[in-house]
Amino acid sequence: MQLIEFKSLHKKFKEDLILENINFSINKGEIVGIIGPNGIGKSTTLSLITGLSKASEGQVIYYDEKDFKKKLGYVPQSNALYDNLTGFDNLSFYYDILGVKGNKKEIINKIGKYLDIEKHLDKKVSKYSGGMKRKLDIAAALLNNPEILIMDEPTAGLDIVTRNSIASLIKDLNKEGKTVIFTSHYVSEMKNLCDKIILLKDKKIIFQGSIKELNNEYPEIKSIEEIYLYLYS
Secondary structure (H helix, E strand, O other): OEEEEEEEEEEEEOOEEEEEEEEEEEEOOOEEEEEOOOOOOHHHHHHHHHOOOOOOEEEEEEOOOOOHHHHEEEEOOOOOOOOOOEHHHHHHHHHHHHOOOOOHHHHHHHHHHHOOOHHHOOOEHHHOOHHHHHHHHHHHHHOOOOOEEEEOOOOOOOOHHHHHHHHHHHHHHHHOOOEEEEEEOOHHHHOOOOOEEEEEEOOEEEEEEOHHHHHHHOOOOOOHHHHHHHHOO
């Protein structure tokens, strides 16, 4: 079942063209990775999906349009946290903003336990490591139990252990029925994770499909990392 479709989409910022003639669709239950170097338009693509930004031309179509934005969870590229508050108070703030229903303490502690940060929720965020801050960002995005989780470079700048932990988390959330859309410039993360990848270059999509299909398109190149370097050299 299709959830979202980009049709002949162009995005300009003032007079600068950021994305040109973008066409792709996202299906329910997929893990979709949007890949490319920094500054290539990945974050802009996510902002168009969430409705934080509007297309200059073309359309973003939501096939289950009723309360669509209420079904979204969004993890921004930069931490959206208050360092002078505890982890619990940060989540309490977002709980209220999102209008979540239910027992606040119970829901926050349950998500904290799920992400293995429950014992740190009484500490100020200024004491958190980078990985813990990222997990708290993800916790905030999960408060309303979204059907679609959108994550902007969730593993950027993190050590490999934390990156692997977040990759495992994405798999687990997907197994629970969530559609996950995330951006990255670590192509190696996509190998065993994504149903579909979308490669952006020079304002356009240069490939979309599975990792297997990408490998089949470049059989002479040995590894996915080498394909990535070839496409972006």
